[in-house]
Amino acid sequence: GEDVEQSLFLSVREGDSSVINCTYTDSSSTYLYWYKQEPGAGLQLLTYIFSNMDMKQDQRLTVLLNKKDKHLSLRIADTQTGDSAIYFCAELFTSGTYKYIFGTGTRLKVLA
Amino acid sequence: EADIYQTPRYLVIGTGKKITLECSQTMGHDKMYWYQQDPGMELHLIHYSYGVNSTEKGDLSSESTVSRIRTEHFPLTLESARPSHTSQYLCASSELVLAGDWALETQYFGPGTRLLVL
Numbered sequence A: 001g002e003d004v005e006q007s008l009f010l011s012v013r014e015g016d017s018s019v020i021n022c023t024y025t026d027s028s029s030t031y032l033y034w035y036k037q038e039p040g041a042g043l044q045l046l047t048y049i050f051s052n053m054d055m056k057q058d059q060r061l062t063v064l065l066n067k068k069d070k071h072l073s074l075r076i077a078d079t080q081t082g083d084s085a086i087y088f089c090a091e092l093f094t095s096g097t098y099k100y101i102f103g104t105g106t107r108l109k110v111l112a
Numbered sequence B: 001e002a003d004i005y006q007t008p009r010y011l012v013i014g015t016g017k018k019i020t021l022e023c024s025q026t027m028g029h030d031k032m033y034w035y036q037q038d039p040g041m042e043l044h045l046i047h048y049s050y051g052v053n054s055t056e057k058g059d060l061s062s063e064s065t066v067s068r069i070r071t072e073h074f075p076l077t078l079e080s081a082r083p084s085h086t087s088q089y090l091c092a093s094s095e096l097v098l099a100g101d102w103a104l105e106t107q108y109f110g111p112g113t114r115l116l117v118l
Helices: none
Strands: A009-013 A020-023 A031-037 A043-050 A055-058 A061-066 A071-076 A086-094 A098-103 A106-111 B004-007 B008-015 B020-024 B031-037 B044-051 B052-059 B077-079 B087-099 B104-109 B113-117
Touching: A009 A020, A009 A043, A020 A086, A020 A106, A031 A061, A031 A071, A031 B104, A043 A055, A043 A061, A043 B104, A071 A086, A098 B044, B004 B087, B008 B020, B020 B031, B020 B087, B020 B113
Parallel strands: A009 A106, B008 B113
Antiparallel strands: A020 A071, A031 A043, A031 A086, A055 A061, A061 A071, A086 A098, A086 A106, B004 B020, B020 B077, B031 B044, B031 B087, B044 B052, B087 B104, B087 B113
16 A cells, blocks of 8 residues: 655754654655645645655755665754754655655654 | 735634635645644645646545645645644645756645644
């Protein structure tokens, strides 16, 4: 079935690195995404990675993709209190119907 | 910055009322989506559209209906609201953009409507 799983909570100290993990099911997914959701708001696209890439870096964000294990991770360097939010990974499922499958979300709490 | 709008942002309404949640985007995107999300939980796709006059049901069974008469507008209607409809409703649109040698499908979200049915 289509399932994207994430751990529910992560707590880190300000200035440390955060690593949020995700496992997905569709090995044929071409696009994988990370979204951030702040309280009471919609989802904001943070970054993406194509399936032919192992790693993508974008300022403080590093995305690692392990296709063999269907594992995606988001590393946030020098985590700030403003990074506290819920982070969703998502894959674009292109087998048959074109649709996005979202993970359960990881709530990141940054302690000052 | 995506130009996708939802109104109202918050709605408290009694059981049995008919409600329409509005969603509009000014980016000319063909694909639009409605998701239902309980606070802090995962998103569930309830409806989507690939363009004008195209509407499909998503994964989560929903008593709502949608219409797509204009590209920019994708309203969601509940004919008779019930307490079980209490949730946050997120609208999104997507486009295919060129990123180097690839075409990237990117989804943009509205701010959401928080619905409370008493």
